[in-house]
Amino acid sequence: MPDVTLRPLTLADIAIMLKWSEDEEFCLANDWPLNQPPERWEETFLRMVNNPPVNLMRLGIQAHNLLIGYVDLGQMNPLEARAAFGIAIGNRAYWGQGYGYTAGHQMLRYGFEDRGLERVTAEAHASNTRPIALLVRLGFTLEGVLRRHETYRGEKQDVYLYGMLKEEFVSRPALRLLEND
Numbered sequence: 001m002p003d004v005t006l007r008p009l010t011l012a013d014i015a016i017m018l019k020w021s022e023d024e025e026f027c028l029a030n031d032w033p034l035n036q037p038p039e040r041w042e043e044t045f046l047r048m049v050n051n052p053p054v055n056l057m058r059l060g061i062q063a064h065n066l067l068i069g070y071v072d073l074g075q076m077n078p079l080e081a082r083a084a085f086g087i088a089i090g091n092r093a094y095w096g097q098g099y100g101y102t103a104g105h106q107m108l109r110y111g112f113e114d115r116g117l118e119r120v121t122a123e124a125h126a127s128n129t130r131p132i133a134l135l136v137r138l139g140f141t142l143e144g145v146l147r148r149h150e151t152y153r154g155e156k157q158d159v160y161l162y163g164m165l166k167e168e169f170v171s172r173p174a175l176r177l178l179e180n181d
């Protein structure tokens with residue numbers, strides 16, 4: 001498995017995230033708006049670094065000393081011990097080589113083992129085969145389908161709902177979460 005570190009995002013990462021926003025294929029895959037001016041993106045990324053939503057934990061995925069993506073536990077609900085998983089590898093040169101799996105697994109381990117989550121959910125558009133394969137590989141179960149729920153790549157698509165319970169997560173203790181961990 002590739003060597004991956006998860007770490008908080010910093011202001012220095014904004015330039016890299018702006019590069020991702022210029023990549024049309026990445027934006028289409030990740031459902032980011034196309035042709036948004038760089039100033040708007042900069043505002044979005046600044047807010048994300050300086051003032052993220054209280055119920056979102058977003059960590060940068062670092063490989064070979066480079067930020068290549070981010071992974072989320074969002075909609076954190078401590079009362080229900082539940083969160084929503086999300087992930088994006090913004091640098092497409094790193095797709096399909098196990099970085100998503102490794103980073104996703106580290107984040108799930110953090111959620112289940114360190115944050116006491118009992119359930120993690122995830123969603124994917126029906127035509128988006130990469131994240132679907134990733135979620136299945138990570139151990140998520142398909143729990144439902146929202147039919148023709150959302151426009152993705154210009155057409156109404158089904159949205160697949162996935163879930164994983166704490167006892168379904170297979171831990172691999174050798175993986176690290178944060179630098180210096």
Ligand SMILES: CC(C)(COP(=O)(O)OP(=O)(O)OC[C@H]1O[C@@H](n2cnc3c(N)ncnc32)[C@H](O)[C@@H]1OP(=O)(O)O)[C@@H](O)C(=O)NCCC(=O)NCCS
Pocket residue numbers: 026029030069087088089090094095096097098099100101102123124125128129130131133134137
């Ligand atoms: C989804 C994403 C995070 C996956 O990360 P990745 O590093 O490319 O994935 P990995 O290399 O770890 O592979 C994970 C699984 O996806 C599969 N996969 C990789 N490339 C694939 C492709 N082109 N088509 C279908 N499955 C693919 C792998 O085979 C693996 O499954 P397997 O173990 O059963 O073989 C990444 O492709 C991405 O950021 N895509 C754009 C954003 C996006 O779609 N986000 C999801 C929004 S819900």
